[in-house]
Amino acid sequence: MSAKDRPITSSLVNIAMWVERRLHLVKIWKATAGHPIPxxxxxxxxxxxxxxxxxxxxxxxxxxxxxxxxxxxxxxxxxxxxxxxxxxxxxxxxxxxxxxxxxxxxxxxxxxxxxxxxxxxxxxxxxxxxxxxxxxxxxxxxxxxxxxxxxxxxxxxxxxxxxxxxxxxxxxxxxxxxxxxxxxxxxxxxxxxxxxxxxxxxxxxxxxxxxxxxxxxxxxxxxxxxxxxxxxxxxxxxxxxxxxxxxxxxxxxxxxxxxxxxxxxxxxxxxxxxxxxxxxxxxxxxxxxxxxxxxxxxxxxxxxxxxxxxxxxxxxxxxxxxxxxxxxxxxxxxxxxxxxxxxxxxxxxxxxxxxxxxxxxxxxxxxxxxxxxGPWSPRMEAWSGTPTKPQFITGRSPVELQGALLLQGKQCRNCHSVGGEGGQRGPDLSAVGARMNQPQLIRQVIQGGGNMPAYGNTLTPQEVNALVSYLVSLRPINTIPALNPAIPEKAERVSSGEPTKGAKTGG
Ligand code: HEC
Structure with a gap:
């Protein structure tokens, strides 16, 4: 240590001692961080x-x-x-x-x-x-x-x-x-x-x-x-x-x-x-x-x-x-x-x-x-931002297009895919119009059920109508909408139509 350093060091020590005499840091240290442990x-x-x-x-x-x-x-x-x-x-x-x-x-x-x-x-x-x-x-x-x-x-x-x-x-x-x-x-x-x-x-x-x-x-x-x-x-x-x-x-x-x-x-x-x-x-x-x-x-x-x-x-x-x-x-x-x-x-x-x-x-x-x-705590991607593929939009009437918007906006797609894009919790809706008729679709949307929430309280009747029109339009080209099996007359027509068809192809 040079002679020049000494006064600085000793005055630093003096300051430290001054602080220590007032705060008793050594004692505090020993009682806390430095305390004995087994x-x-x-x-x-x-x-x-x-x-x-x-x-x-x-x-x-x-x-x-x-x-x-x-x-x-x-x-x-x-x-x-x-x-x-x-x-x-x-x-x-x-x-x-x-x-x-x-x-x-x-x-x-x-x-x-x-x-x-x-x-x-x-x-x-x-x-x-x-x-x-x-x-x-x-x-x-x-x-x-x-x-x-x-x-x-x-x-x-x-x-x-x-x-x-x-x-x-x-x-x-x-x-x-x-x-x-x-x-x-x-x-x-x-x-x-x-x-x-x-x-x-x-x-x-x-x-x-x-x-x-x-x-x-x-x-x-x-x-x-x-x-x-x-x-x-x-x-x-x-x-x-x-x-x-x-x-x-x-x-x-x-x-x-x-x-x-x-x-x-x-x-x-x-x-x-x-x-x-x-x-x-x-x-x-x-x-x-x-x-x-x-x-x-x-x-x-x-x-x-x-x-x-x-x-x-x-x-x-x-x-x-x-x-x-x-x-x-x-x-x-x-x-x-x-x-x-x-x-x-x-x-x-x-x-x-x-x-x-x-x-x-x-x-x-x-x-x-x-x-x-689990299905009741869906951890899934929000699909509502994914654009709908063109083939599910083209040729739709204005009411059906409004339905397409609702399908997007009401987050149906978080659970349902359309054209293979969307959530997996509910069935794919690409061809739902060929599977379910209008009353069934209305019931599904309003009442939900089977792990689907009921939308009856959050949609106006016009919105339900638009949404269901769009769902009905979701079916392969040149197929008719699903018929209503609940109406016997139509059911009869379907069953009586089949043998005729079979007979035709047979003959
Ligand atoms: C929380 C997830 C969820 C949301 C959101 C949801 N659904 Fe569903 N949806 C389901 C499930 C699950 C089923 C199958 C119900 C069953 O098996 O009974 C279903 C069934 C359906 C069906 C019948 C499909 C079929 O082939 O049987 C339609 C139509 C449908 N949903 C439309 C909608 C519409 C329209 C919306 C938006 C307004 C919507 N869903 C929102 C989960 C959902």
Whole structure:
């Protein structure tokens, strides 16, 4: 060190000491990042907590940046998302990171919880750590749900619709809850403002408060040692043994214990960026329009299993699905550290815990899979923008052409193909006019049925007429429209006509 450097270094040290004497940073460091942890807890299985925190941090950062452009108004929200997708530099990437960050957060919170459950970390004296974690799980789900509303597209619209319908069934206060959530009796501009306030102020604030509590508890009550089969938790001796073990065999979290967390978080970050870049942001889908029967609305991944359950369970079981089951789940989750407070921690000695985890994952996994593939939660391309091939337009009367427009505009093609282009959920309509007669077609359009929504309430009689005229015209050239088998006279004519025809060809 040269003589010239010395005064600078020593004055830097002096400044540092001055700050330290006032803020006591060394003490804070030792009590937080540098706190001692059991050597055994530096395990890959123990990295999900910090990964959840990474997700949340990314949500806060991308969320703030998105909020700079996003306009929380029913008229502007959709447009501001399109602006982010297509005009704002890297706006699509921000939206994609926020979307995938949210999905990752839900999944990893779930993994974290599973690990804590299987490793018995919720037992004495960490009951409150577990309970604050359970509340954080619900807050995360609430953030995910309110975030989906921010898109304010058809998915969001119907998501709130279903949410409101469920809340409306809460005994006694149902109507008030709906009013409070929607900002009135219907979904409108106030609804978006309410959900925006929840999504960006109330819920993140609550998460920050609870994460602080959660981390404080982790520091106070220590990180769970890696359990050994056969070693029991006793309320009287656990804490003494734990402190002894820390003393003998502990190490500071930073720098000795943090390595695996850093690697896991790095991998997670790469996965999120890859999802954002290669899969991209979600939506916005078609703008919300309550006058249209939306055939492709579906919730984001974390709620798909609920949709499947609602669709698969028999009619009338909604009360059980949406009130009784959640209530039992909440009681079981919050009560867990009291039902099972001491004893074995290792999962190999707790076979029921393994069974519970397997059943939960199987149920949610299968229901989510069903939600992605099932017919009642169509995950399909919106075909309404695909042009109709010329041969299905030429030579049509004006009324039939109006029908062709309706087929396009009312999203029939999301389920039905015409000329091989369109959704696959319903039959191809290219030759439906040769298959079905006018009354049958009218009935199908008005009443729906067989997994097709009824359009009776959303089409005027003139529109039904135009649509059906067009459907009747959909048949191979030189074939007559399907006859009405319900009218006996015509049916007779058909049956009596056949032998004649046969006789002709025969002769
Ligand atoms: C959510 C998907 C969906 C949408 C949207 C939809 N349909 Fe359907 N549609 C179906 C399904 C599924 C069937 C088969 C019903 C059955 O098997 O009973 C069907 C059957 C039909 C049939 C009878 C076809 C046949 O060969 O049996 C007609 C005609 C029809 N739809 C017309 C329409 C029109 C017109 C619209 C738009 C106003 C429309 N559909 C919108 C799903 C849909």
């Amino acid at each position: 050597k055994s807890s530096a395990s890959w299985f123990y990295t999900f907590g910090s990964m959840t925190l990474l997700c949340f941090t990314i949500q806060i950062l991308t969320g703030i940046l998105l909020a700079l452009v996003y306009v929380p108004s029913a008229n502007e929200a959709y447009r501001s998302l399109l602006f982010l997708n297509y005009q704002q530099e890297l706006g699509w990437f921000l939206r994609a990171m926020h979307y995938w960050g949210s999905n990752c957060m839900v999944v990893i919170v779930f993994f974290h919880m599973t690990q804590v459950f299987l490793w018995g970390a919720y037992k004495h004296p960490r009951e409150l750590t577990w309970i604050s974690g359970v509340v954080l799980l619900f807050l995360t789900l609430a953030l995910s749900f309110t975030g989906q509303v921010m898109r304010f597209d058809s998915d969001a619209y119907w998501g709130i619709g279903i949410g409101a319908a469920i809340s409306g069934r809460i005994p006694i206060i149902g109507a008030q809850v709906v009013n409070l959530l929607l900002g009135g009796p219907i979904i409108g501009s106030d609804t978006l403002s309410r959900f925006f306030a929840l999504h960006v102020f109330v819920l993140p604030g609550a998460v920050i408060a609870l994460v602080s509590l959660h981390l404080r508890l982790v520091l106070l009550k220590g990180i769970n040692e890696y359990p050994t089969p056969g070693i029991q938790v006793h309320k009287g001796t656990y804490w003494r043994n734990y402190e002894e073990m820390l003393h003998k065999d502990g190490m500071p979290f930073v720098p000795n214990g943090i390595g695996k967390d850093l690697v896991a978080n790095g991998v997670l970050l790469l996965v999120m960026v890859a999802l954002a870049v290669f899969v991209g942001p979600k939506g916005p889908e078609i703008p919300a329009d309550p006058a249209q029967v939306i055939s492709e609305a579906k919730p984001d991944y974390p709620f798909l299993w609920l949709l499947s359950a609602a669709a698969l369970l028999p009619n009338g079981s909604e009360v059980i699905l949406f009130f009784v089951v959640p209530l039992i789940a909440v009681i079981l989750l919050i009560g867990l550290p009291f039902f099972s407070n001491v004893g074995e921690k290792h999962y190999s000695r707790r076979p029921v815990s393994i069974l519970v985890v397997m059943l939960t994952y199987l149920t949610i996994g299968l229901l989510t899979y069903a939600g992605i593939t």
